[in-house]
Amino acid sequence: MKERTGASRALYTGAVVLASFAFHAQSSPAPQKSDLSAQGRQSVRAFAAMATVLTHPRCLNCHIPGDAPLHGDEGKPHKELNIKRGPDGRGTPAMRCTNCHQNENSTALHAPPGAPNWQLPPPSMRMAWQGLSTGDLCRTLKDPAKNGNMTLAQLYRHLDEHPLVLWAWNPGQGRTIPPLSHEQFMARVKEWIDTGAACAERGE
């Protein structure tokens, strides 16, 4: 787990303070373009930047609606071994994710990548993002019924600290990293939350 810097601690504190305000935005209907204030438009722009990371294969390969995770930058189904999500998101008996995926990337060529808690979301809450518009991805991400029961403050912390999230920026050989650095990404997450966690209208 990386050390939290002073700056990121301040960001997190800000996120916590604003979480209750932002929470009310969660249950609001999708705004129409004309409804958005300048702050709301800033929030939507911040999320659009976040979405470039969230829709990168490092994230999207496991945030899937189906039962077979994807892999590689092409998002190929992990079907050469018929890998399945299983009842808890960690695979099936004798084919658990961590039977091959260790706590860190393997150094051998073509060996499996790794990070702590390697898993898919459980079938009871798939947290699927594949195929969503940016606005729908935004609404999904801040909906506790679809994001792992997280408040916006908890979501901020998850994106800032979770080893599986951080792995996206250290994915090992042959895998690209998201288009923003983790620091740039978290700055956009903070901006999105601070400005009300607004989402683009449906279809955008």
Added chain:
Amino acid sequence: METTRFEVNGKPVELQIDLRTPLLWALREQLGLTGTKFGCGIGQCGACTVILEGDAVRSCVTPLARAAGKKVTTIEGLSRDRSDPVQLAWLLEQVPQCGYCQSGQIMSAVVLLRANPNPSDEDINDALTGNLCRCGTYHRIRRAIHRAAELSAPKAGKP
């Protein structure tokens, strides 16, 4: 070099070895347990499968550090006289051809049957999909797992 302690087939072991060493090589070269095989070396074929704390891990990509303080079971640890129901079923169904992948297949089957004592064909396919057999003994493997399930089932009228 670091000292690490763990348990293999019910016996405590202590090794002075780089903890990044794959568990497979510690078992084969340090402990002489050569029933576990080297196949692909990248966790793709399942020949090196051993049971680590109940999970069917691929020992070729599992660093020894993960086994520290834990319990490991290899093919040699299932029984001294091949009386484990899975081993017995393997004999009764004459599963192996060349035999190289079979210890990995058996270890995965043991883990499956612990989680699911009466698996369907689909359950077996899902559980052993990561254990490849170039001789194509899959039908016999499936039959043997069903037979092992029967052998392990409590008999009616017996405690």
